[in-house]
Amino acid sequence: MTTTRKSLMILKLLLLVAILKSCDSNQTKNSSTQLQEKSAENSQNAVFQPNTLFEQTHSNLDGMVTEFVRKIYQDQSGNIWFGTNANGIIVYRNNSLKSFYINEDFNKNKGAVRAITEDHKGQIWFATSSGLIKFDGENFKVYSEQEGLQAKELWSVFIDKNGLIWLGSTEGIYQFNGDKFSKFKLPKSEVKKPSPMLANNLVFKFLQDRNGTLWLVVDGNGIYKYENENFTQLTKETGLTDNNIADIFEDRKGNIWIGSFNGGVSKYDGQTFTNFTKEGIIDGNEVYNFFEDHQENIWFSAENYGVYRYDGKNFKQFTSKDGLATNTIQSIFEDNKKQIWFGTWQGLSLYDGNEITDAKAKEPWVK
16 A cells, blocks of 8 residues: 555544544533643653554653644744644743643544634634634634534634635635625636545645735645636646645745645646646645745655655755654745744654754753
8 A cells, every 4th residue: 555545544534533422522611711831741650642643752751842743833922833643732932841721622632733824813723623713812712603604624724815714624614704604605616537636625734925916725626826807727728737735835926836635746837737746846736735935945854755845956955864854744844033943744854054953851840
């Protein structure tokens, strides 16, 4: 069985586990929850029992944030937020780690955080396995069916240039204007026999480019471009290497980078697709987690092959031999210290421009 097929099976199994657990949980009593914090230092010696099918090697946290960090985001105040696969929401601020109690449904079912973003007011939004969560600086609010969001399993959240919030869920696409949720419908797919991993209209990633065009990565159906209420669909027929797209990103030069589950990494300059995997430059067919650092280097991960950095001319590969905790990376982010963070299957790694080390060796949260 190939690595890609294993990854697809794992994703489906994780979704099934989350749905079954959600059915057994009590209905959320309060959607707005007063912020409650507990120091991660107090729980470092506790036995670590994550809700994940991936092999774990640590018996306790021992100074780690968690073993599976899916998303990393630094807000306007400099706080670093970690979205985990089984340990909910964790923040790093004032040189210490804090985890949060959101509500019974989220914490009891070891809520997974799949995306994090921030609006112009400084409010933090989380797409999770328990619905949409907002942090306004003091309180957490959970939006789910009671608030009109008829979907619980969210995989993406995006705020466009007009402040409209877009959500990708297993029940389709939702828009939220701050008051109410509405369903957004895609046209019929041009893919004849789509093979979605989770759901046919699930959007894994939204992107609004410099021209205002919205790009939607749709599970098993390639990419939809939405501009002036008109749709254009990109598929294998029109140049994509795969209809199962994992990630999309626009660099500062206006190039669109596309990572797929089966076809590697491509760059689209508006006219031509260049596939670096097909050309033998990049190893690994499963590519995602694009990020551009302050020097305009493009970073991305390749499943089981670590991460790559592209300086505009050449690609450099970093693996566990270079200090990464594992060669499977779930998130990449640069903080305001110009450190590159890597969320791996076995904790966090940091690159300071010279070497890659365990995050706890660089940051003072356990000292």
